[in-house]
Amino acid sequence: MATKTDRLQGTLSLLILKALASRGPLHGYGITVLIETIAGEPLKVEEGSLYPALHRMEQDGLIRAQWGTSENNRRARYYSITATGRRQLEAEQQRWAELTEAVGRMLRFA
Numbered sequence: 001m002a003t004k005t006d007r008l009q010g011t012l013s014l015l016i017l018k019a020l021a022s023r024g025p026l027h028g029y030g031i032t033v034l035i036e037t038i039a040g041e042p043l044k045v046e047e048g049s050l051y052p053a054l055h056r057m058e059q060d061g062l063i064r065a066q067w068g069t070s071e072n073n074r075r076a077r078y079y080s081i082t083a084t085g086r087r088q089l090e091a092e093q094q095r096w097a098e099l100t101e102a103v104g105r106m107l108r109f110a
Contacts, residue, residue, distance in 0.1 A: 012053045013062070014096060015043065017089040020063060020081040027068070027076035028054060054079060062088050 019034045020026060026034065031054075032045045057063045062085035070076040081089070 011043075011096075012045065012049060013057055014089070014092045015039070015045070016050075016053060016057065016079075017062065017081055017085055017092065020079060021086060021089055025068075025078040025080040027070055027078050029070075029076075031079065057085070061085075 015035050016031055019031050023030075023034060028047075028050055032047075032050060035043055035045050054063065054065070058065055058079070061082055063079045064082055065077045065079050068076060068078045
């Protein structure tokens with residue numbers, strides 16, 4: 001049986017890119033809250049998955065990070081999407097749409 005983590009695997013970068021493209025710069029906790037608020041419990045993002053993904057995405061040039069001050073006056077890294085990240089988001093959204101359509105066709109198959 002697949003776990004929530006299995007379902008999230010491979011989609012986390014897409015969700016992060018979409019969050020940053022939609023809302024602008026966010027710190028890690030803000031990204032988590034936004035994803036959970038919009039998507040709900042099935043896409044709960046664990047800290048142990050989020051920060052390695054952010055680090056990898058920064059190394060790949062999809063996002064950039066800079067230090068800032070959070071709403072509760074704490075020092076935090078704020079992430080924003082780069083031009084490369086926007087192109088990646090567009091490509092990943094297209095692949096996701098194709099995949100979900102293909103799975104939908106299979107599930108509707110009698």
